[in-house]
Amino acid sequence: MVFVATPRTPRMNKLEILPDQSITHLLVKWGSGDKAALDELIPLVYNELRKLAASYLRRRSASNTLQATALVHEAYVRLADQSSISIEHRAQFFGLAAKIMRDILVDHARKRLATKRGGQQLRLSLTEAERFGHKPEVELIALDEALKTLASTNPQHSRVVELRFFGGLTIEETAQVMSLSHATTERYWSFSRAWLRRELAA
Amino acid sequence: MTTPESMQRLEELFHEAVGLGPQQRAEFIARLRDSNPDLVAELESLMSAHEQPDSLIDAPAYEAGAEMIADTQPALLAGQVVAHYTVVGPLGKGGMGEVYLANDAKLDRKVALKLLPAEFTNHKERLRRFIQEAKTASSLNHPNIITIHEIGQTENLHFIATEFIDGQTLKRRKYTKMELPEILEVSIQVAGALQAAHAAGIIHRDIKPENIMLRPDGYVKVLDFGLAKLTENSGQSRTAGSEIDTMIRARTTPGTVLGTVNYMSPEQARGQALDQRTDVFSLGVVMYELAAGHVPFTGATKIDTLVSLLEKEPPPLDVAWPDMPAEFQRIISKSLRKNREERYQTIKDLLIDLKSFKEELAFSQKLGRSPSPLVQPGTAAAKAPAQTEGKPRRSALLILVAVIVLAGLLVGGAIWWRRAATGAAPGPAPAQPPVVQRTVNYWLTVQKYREEKPYGEPFRLRDDINFEKDYQLRLHINSSQGGHLYVINEGPSGADQAPTFNVMFPSTTANHGSALLTQNQQIQIPEQTWFKFDEQQGTERIWLVWAINPVPELEAVKGVANPKDRGVISSPGLAAAVNQFLKAHSSPSPSVERDADRTETIVKAPGDILVHVIKLEHH
Numbered sequence: 001m002v003f004v005a006t007p008r009t010p011r012m013n014k015l016e017i018l019p020d021q022s023i024t025h026l027l028v029k030w031g032s033g034d035k036a037a038l039d040e041l042i043p044l045v046y047n048e049l050r051k052l053a054a055s056y057l058r059r060r061s062a063s064n065t066l067q068a069t070a071l072v073h074e075a076y077v078r079l080a081d082q083s084s085i086s087i088e089h090r091a092q093f094f095g096l097a098a099k100i101m102r103d104i105l106v107d108h109a110r111k112r113l114a115t116k117r118g119g120q121q122l123r124l125s126l127t128e129a130e131r132f133g134h135k136p137e138v139e140l141i142a143l144d145e146a147l148k149t150l151a152s153t154n155p156q157h158s159r160v161v162e163l164r165f166f167g168g169l170t171i172e173e174t175a176q177v178m179s180l181s182h183a184t185t186e187r188y189w190s191f192s193r194a195w196l197r198r199e200l201a202a
Numbered sequence: 203m204t205t206p207e208s209m210q211r212l213e214e215l216f217h218e219a220v221g222l223g224p225q226q227r228a229e230f231i232a233r234l235r236d237s238n239p240d241l242v243a244e245l246e247s248l249m250s251a252h253e254q255p256d257s258l259i260d261a262p263a264y265e266a267g268a269e270m271i272a273d274t275q276p277a278l279l280a281g282q283v284v285a286h287y288t289v290v291g292p293l294g295k296g297g298m299g300e301v302y303l304a305n306d307a308k309l310d311r312k313v314a315l316k317l318l319p320a321e322f323t324n325h326k327e328r329l330r331r332f333i334q335e336a337k338t339a340s341s342l343n344h345p346n347i348i349t350i351h352e353i354g355q356t357e358n359l360h361f362i363a364t365e366f367i368d369g370q371t372l373k374r375r376k377y378t379k380m381e382l383p384e385i386l387e388v389s390i391q392v393a394g395a396l397q398a399a400h401a402a403g404i405i406h407r408d409i410k411p412e413n414i415m416l417r418p419d420g421y422v423k424v425l426d427f428g429l430a431k432l433t434e435n436s437g438q439s440r441t442a443g444s445e446i447d448t449m450i451r452a453r454t455t456p457g458t459v460l461g462t463v464n465y466m467s468p469e470q471a472r473g474q475a476l477d478q479r480t481d482v483f484s485l486g487v488v489m490y491e492l493a494a495g496h497v498p499f500t501g502a503t504k505i506d507t508l509v510s511l512l513e514k515e516p517p518p519l520d521v522a523w524p525d526m527p528a529e530f531q532r533i534i535s536k537s538l539r540k541n542r543e544e545r546y547q548t549i550k551d552l553l554i555d556l557k558s559f560k561e562e563l564a565f566s567q568k569l570g571r572s573p574s575p576l577v578q579p580g581t582a583a584a585k586a587p588a589q590t591e592g593k594p595r596r597s598a599l600l601i602l603v604a605v606i607v608l609a610g611l612l613v614g615g616a617i618w619w620r621r622a623a624t625g626a627a628p629g630p631a632p633a634q635p636p637v638v639q640r641t642v643n644y645w646l647t648v649q650k651y652r653e654e655k656p657y658g659e660p661f662r663l664r665d666d667i668n669f670e671k672d673y674q675l676r677l678h679i680n681s682s683q684g685g686h687l688y689v690i691n692e693g694p695s696g697a698d699q700a701p702t703f704n705v706m707f708p709s710t711t712a713n714h715g716s717a718l719l720t721q722n723q724q725i726q727i728p729e730q731t732w733f734k735f736d737e738q739q740g741t742e743r744i745w746l747v748w749a750i751n752p753v754p755e756l757e758a759v760k761g762v763a764n765p766k767d768r769g770v771i772s773s774p775g776l777a778a779a780v781n782q783f784l785k786a787h788s789s790p791s792p793s794v795e796r797d798a799d800r801t802e803t804i805v806k807a808p809g810d811i812l813v814h815v816i817k818l819e820h821h
Binding site: 025026035036039043044047101102105139140143153154161164165166168187190191193194195196197198200201 | 204205206208209213216217220247248249250251252254255258259260262263505506665666667798799
């Protein structure tokens, strides 16, 4: 039976959405082979990354300092119940978030590029022109393509880059997600990085 | 040719070289030039890249990408020019890409300008086929097919300029109930468009309310012929983890195959080759939705929806619309056959049935004007066709049934017509709609407790949790409709025990004790405090009853929701009446969906009373 508690509970004025067990729960379900759980996880992580990116930008313009925390980490802290999540699920989450991050970024790069090229007579404001002077869109798309090429011969290398670059994970965290040793991860990363730099410079 | 083996060799050499000092490295490379000349150039370029850390890859992606993610501005702004079109403003985000209202400078007319996302236009062959189909459909010059003025390209941006339709899509329109003549009229016009397209060898593949536009003058326009072709197989380009990739793409890219599972045909869901019968099915789904107020196949997740689509039969239409003419049910049911061999084989056959039914309705309208009193058709007769559907009609009995049905149909149609039709279709809906639907949104706030102290801040419940000892909760209700709300808790009870109920709402702790909520009123139950659980463990049920009119069985017990009685319905007779009411009205289950953030649950049910049960585990 449910009944009204006596009003000794302090009055709550603000209702905040805080980490609950749902992400953890979904990760567990997904880990045990429940595909529907993934279907529910993706939008949660996607929305969180989007929101964080927006606030990241606001923070940056306000204080003009770069935050060291990666978006994926922040999304994780905000979404998952720290007290009850296991290391495997944390790794799983990072793996998924890095993939989503890659998808979000590359998609947006393609869209923006298409729009900018299409609107030939579009007048860019000066700041925008400066900001896009180095065309991160072009580079991101090129990187995505190069990663696909890399994946065709070295799928594990490509995954390491995805986690490091798109997920912002450290070598240690990447090693954990990939179930590789620290040394192997380090080697994969340094080779892939050189290989990608060369591809991007070409 | 790069192979995994050559890459591996390269990587080994790379790491070996990196570990050496400059002098030794030069020697190493010199030695290699003799033994492995083809790898040297590659290795040297890698070594030089290794020492130049100023590439995009050297900072995490979010530094370069955050501003791109955060940018949710429309891709085109007013005043921008694409080819000879000047953008006036956004019209909306279509299934595929943004749509803008624009001015055609050459011909000084308004057009709808749709941008095609680059990811769909990268595949040249697919793009070519789409353009061919879209142009062919447009060139049919059919009044129900949207006219395409131009499919163009400026460098990387592909766009379609079509006639601008000053109307609304069926997706918007369907939120206000349609009368049968209007549903028929829309269905007939869509079927007409499809028939013309099919005759020209074009399958639409993506018939859904967003792709059907209604003009104020009654014309229906079908949009986006051939567009579905662009999204086919769009998940295949990825490498590892393709299943996840496909799902991610489906979720993050509107309009890809998984984006619209509600209107898919079973063969489409299975990824089989499609023929025109897929359009028959999708139109069937649209017709069903217009009649019932909800789509025939749904589930909590897209996967569940697909399972429902592939395996389950939709709820009978006469649940949502009790006096729905049997013939229309038969037409819809035949369009929705999972096996396409059993479906209408051509859209033309469907169109013929729709038109004859419309004529029958018109005929019974004349009957309906006759002064003799009309008899309500027997429900057995009205349901007969649905039951006999699909079986061979050989026996005399079935013929007899068919005759009764026809008679019932004519009379039923007449009653229906007289009640509902106030003007010639298409046109604005009459004031008293025959289909009533109840809809309510709710969410729960939970305050966890550990060792009798609040643990963390209260949060909105997103998923099933176990309510441990002392956890407290609140219920939040919001509806676009007004009505009477009752919230009843059913405690855990054994199979042989009578259920115990207590009233959570209306109560003195919220809404001043009244059950009546106005449109869009949002309430929190209780307002000041929280609900908590008693010692008994098990599954707690919270019944939401959302009715147009006061419910006598529940009005009778609402007095107990006060601090003294603590809401307990102690009279066995009243509890039995409440039990009977709840169980009688909770089947079939209402449709339940979650909003994008998964924090609000939207419940919809046909009829004037919605009963939904929330189950909470308390162990």
